[in-house]
Amino acid sequence: MSRLDRSLIAGMPIFQGMAPADLDGILQKARSLRIAKDQTVFEQEGEAHSFFLLLDGHVRVVKTTPDGQQVIVRYISPGELMGIAHALGRTTYPASAVAAVDCVVLAWPGSLWPEMAASFPNFGSGTYRTVGARLQETQARVVELATEQVEQRVAHALLRLVKQTGRKTEEGILIDFPISRQDIAEMTGTTLHTVSRLLTAWEEKGLVKSGRQKVTVVEPHRLFALAEGQADKD
Amino acid sequence: MSRLDRSLIAGMPIFQGMAPADLDGILQKARSLRIAKDQTVFEQEGEAHSFFLLLDGHVRVVKTTPDGQQVIVRYISPGELMGIAHALGRTTYPASAVAAVDCVVLAWPGSLWPEMAASFPNFGSGTYRTVGARLQETQARVVELATEQVEQRVAHALLRLVKQTGRKTEEGILIDFPISRQDIAEMTGTTLHTVSRLLTAWEEKGLVKSGRQKVTVVEPHRLFALAEGQADKD
DNA sequence: CGAGAACTTTGATCCAACGCAAACTTGACT
DNA sequence: AGTCAAGTTTGCGTTGGATCAAAGTTCTCG
Numbered sequence: 422m423s424r425l426d427r428s429l430i431a432g433m434p435i436f437q438g439m440a441p442a443d444l445d446g447i448l449q450k451a452r453s454l455r456i457a458k459d460q461t462v463f464e465q466e467g468e469a470h471s472f473f474l475l476l477d478g479h480v481r482v483v484k485t486t487p488d489g490q491q492v493i494v495r496y497i498s499p500g501e502l503m504g505i506a507h508a509l510g511r512t513t514y515p516a517s518a519v520a521a522v523d524c525v526v527l528a529w530p531g532s533l534w535p536e537m538a539a540s541f542p543n544f545g546s547g548t549y550r551t552v553g554a555r556l557q558e559t560q561a562r563v564v565e566l567a568t569e570q571v572e573q574r575v576a577h578a579l580l581r582l583v584k585q586t587g588r589k590t591e592e593g594i595l596i597d598f599p600i601s602r603q604d605i606a607e608m609t610g611t612t613l614h615t616v617s618r619l620l621t622a623w624e625e626k627g628l629v630k631s632g633r634q635k636v637t638v639v640e641p642h643r644l645f646a647l648a649e650g651q652a653d654k655d
Numbered sequence: 656m657s658r659l660d661r662s663l664i665a666g667m668p669i670f671q672g673m674a675p676a677d678l679d680g681i682l683q684k685a686r687s688l689r690i691a692k693d694q695t696v697f698e699q700e701g702e703a704h705s706f707f708l709l710l711d712g713h714v715r716v717v718k719t720t721p722d723g724q725q726v727i728v729r730y731i732s733p734g735e736l737m738g739i740a741h742a743l744g745r746t747t748y749p750a751s752a753v754a755a756v757d758c759v760v761l762a763w764p765g766s767l768w769p770e771m772a773a774s775f776p777n778f779g780s781g782t783y784r785t786v787g788a789r790l791q792e793t794q795a796r797v798v799e800l801a802t803e804q805v806e807q808r809v810a811h812a813l814l815r816l817v818k819q820t821g822r823k824t825e826e827g828i829l830i831d832f833p834i835s836r837q838d839i840a841e842m843t844g845t846t847l848h849t850v851s852r853l854l855t856a857w858e859e860k861g862l863v864k865s866g867r868q869k870v871t872v873v874e875p876h877r878l879f880a881l882a883e884g885q886a887d888k889d
Numbered sequence: 890c891g892a893g894a895a896c897t898t899t900g901a902t903c904c905a906a907c908g909c910a911a912a913c914t915t916g917a918c919t
Numbered sequence: 920a921g922t923c924a925a926g927t928t929t930g931c932g933t934t935g936g937a938t939c940a941a942a943g944t945t946c947t948c949g
Contacts, residue, residue, distance in 0.1 A: 484794065488884065490802045494794055509787030515794070549783045552790055553743030559793040560718070560728055560749065566800035567844030568724045571936065602897065610801030615936060617898060633896060633945055650722065805906065835926065849906060851928060867915055867926060 425453060425527070429476060433500040435547040443541055450537075451527040456480075462504065462518040462526060469506035469514050471528040475499050478524025479586065479598040483607070484516045493608045495555070496521070496598075498586055507534040508548050521598045566610055569650075574609040575619050576648035579629070583638050592630055593639035601634050626653060659687055659761070663710060667734040669781040677775055684771075685761040690714075696738065696752040696760060703740035703748050705762040709733050712758025713820065713832040717841070718750045727842045729789070730755070730832075732820055741768040742782050755832045800844055803884075808843040809853050810882035813863070817872050826864055827873035835868050860887060 427444040430436050436444060453476070456462055462473055465485060480497040494516050497503045506514050529537070538545030565574055579596070587594040602613040602620070609616070620636070623629045628644050630637045638644055647653050661678040664670050670678060687710070690696055696707055699719060714731040728750050731737045740748050763771070772779030799808055813830070821828040836847040836854070843850070854870070857863045862878050864871040872878055881887050 484798050486798060486802050492798045492801045494797070508783075509791065510784055511791075515791060549742075549786070550744055552783070553786055556786055556790040556793060557743065557745075557749055559790060559797060563728070563793060563796050563800065564718050564720060564726045566797065567726045567841075568720050601895090607801075612937060613897080614899090614938085617896095618936095621898070836928095837926080846907060847927080848908080848929085851926095852906095855928070 425451060430474070430527075433474075435474070435500070435502060435544065435551070437543065437547070439541060439543050447537065447541065447544070448527075450533055451529050454526050454528055456520040456524040456526060458520050458523050460520050462520065462524070463514045465514055465517040467514050469504065469512055469531050471531050472502065472504045472507055472534060473518075473529075474527040475501055475503060476525040476527060478526075479521040480518050480524060480526075481521050481604070482516045482518050491607050492610070493604060495558070496582065496585065502548060502551055505534075505548060505552070507531040508538070508552065521600070571609065571611045571615055572619055573648050573650055575605060575611070575616060576644050578605060578608045579636060579638060580641065580645060580648055582636075583641060587638070590637060593637045594641065595635070595637045599634035600636060605636075628653070659685060664708070664761075667708075669708070669734070669736060669778065669785070671781070672777050673775060681771065681775065681778070682761075684767055685763050688760050688762055690754040690758040690760060692754050692757050694754050696754065696758070697748045699748055699751040701748050703738065703746055703765050705765050706736065706738045706741055706768060707752075707763075708761040709735055709737060710759040710761060712760075713755040714752050714758060714760075715755050715838070716750045716752050725841050726844070727838060729792070730816065730819065736782060736785055739768075739782060739786070741765040742772070742786065755834070805843065805845045805849055806853055807882050807884055809839060809845065809850060810878050812839060812842045813870060813872060814875065814879060814882060816870075817875060821872070824871060827871045828875065829869070829871045833868035834870060839870075862887070 425448040427441055427448060430448065431441075431444060436447075439447075451474075454462075456478070462480060463469070463471070465483075475497050477499050480503060482494040482497060482503065484492045484494055486492070497518070503518055504514060506512070538548065565577055569577070582596045582600070583594050586597045588597045589595075602616045605616045606613045620629060620631045623644070624631060626643075628638070628640050628647070630639055643653060659682040661675055661682060664682065665675075665678060670681075673681075685708075688696075690712070696714060697703070697705070699717075709731050711733050713733075714737060716728040716731060716737065718726045718728055720726070731752070737752055738748060740746070772782065799811055803811070816830045816834070817828050820831045822831045823829075836850045839850045840847045854863060854865045857878070858865060860877075862872070862874050862881070864873055877887055
């Protein structure tokens with residue numbers, strides 16, 4: 422296994438304000454893994470043996486219902502923790518994590534969590550801040566699902582992805598990993614058919630450009646207005 | 656202000672395993688407040704000056720959208736913390752808390768949060784466990800809203816309330832505070848009309864008994880089956 | 890480069906649930 | 920005990936999206 426350099430993680434919010442020696446200590450305990458596209462990092466209901474930090478790539482966190490329906494809980498971007506079941510006092514993962522593209526992750530044995538949080542207070546509190554932030558996002562989503570129409574929900578979902586992982590191109594802001602109509606449907610509680618119709622309609626109005634597993638937001642402001650419920654003229 | 660006795664809080668999970676002296680220390684810094692029914696404990700967007708522990712009563716936590724729609728995020732039962740914006744690094748409350756009945760709460764200045772978490776590690780970690788648990792519940796709700804029909808969602812909501820605050824009566828398990836059709840609608844993302852129709856239908860089948868601001872679950876098992884998607888015979 | 894798999898589009902139909910409207914019931918307050 | 924407000928029920932028309940069905944595209948890989 423190759424040696425892990427502290428520069429890999431030094432810039433990340435979670436490790437903010439930690440001494441270089443501490444970073445090295447943390448890295449010493451980590452394994453780094455390469456996860457091929459469509460492979461899972463961890464599996465729902467599986468024994469929570471590890472927790473992870475995404476170094477490179479994009480991962481989608483998916484919950485599957487007993488009857489096989491899937492809901493995408495969130496997308497993980499580089500620098501974010503995932504599989505932190507241990508921090509929540511769970512012994513099993515509440516969702517699966519699937520690589521949306523080839524990924525590189527760091528993994529620590531879950532049993533290390535308590536001592537890491539204790540030895541590196543910044544790491545512990547950073548994790549809790551992450552959990553708190555996710556609670557708020559998730560509650561915002563509950564409000565969306567409970568009060569908004571599909572069109573607004575899909576618009577919000579795209580805007581969130583743009584903010585999280587948008588990459589500027591000459592056409593607009595591209596969502597920086599392959600994402601299908603089905604994926605968007607699973608983020609918003611609708612069907613791929615409805616998403617397809619919405620994207621087509623938006624494309625005709627010049628709000629977005631989209632193709633196979635690819636969405637570019639051309640006019641974020643108008644899409645935002647739409648997300649907030651103001652119907653778009655023309 | 657009356658003296659607060661440590662027996663008030665000694666049995667609560669959050670304060671588990673804390674020395675009597677610590678409990679006294681914590682209580683010393685608390686004010687106790689009486690909140691009349693329908694009064695707010697704290698208000699969405701308001702400066703997060705305090706965090707709270709519910710001693711007695713029931714509180715509903717409500718988010719209001721810009722266009723005035725309301726969503727009930729959760730009900731708080733005695734022994735639970737609320738308004739812990741500070742623990743999440745917020746300076747403003749993300750929702751309002753309204754007393755569903757006359758309540759008694761303890762309040763601490765929000766500025767005290769960091770030192771309390773530091774001086775009483777059990778209290779700090781207990782809070783984080785609470786936040787983690789709420790994240791999981793909230794994610795479960797997202798899955799519900801995204802995949803289930805209204806009937807299943809309402810059934811799930813009632814079962815959750817029964818579990819949280821159910822009181823046995825000779826008719827069945829009563830939800831132990833006044834709750835209107837409108838409230839149930841705001842918990843499940845539907846309308847009071849639909850809730851009313853569902854309750855009427857369930858009452859005819861003998862699953863529940865309900866009246867003005869009152870719901871009793873007569874046959875939890877059958878309601879559960881319904882919540883899981885198995886249609887109820889007859 | 891040709892075939893098949895994966896993804897997307899589009900049309901047609903249907904229905905769960907909403908929105909509106911009006912009546913009814915229950916409790917609270919005077 | 921009578922009035923009013925708050926909460927609930929119920930009917931009816933409408934509709935946003937789901938579902939079903941089929942064709943069209945774009946990749947991938949042998």
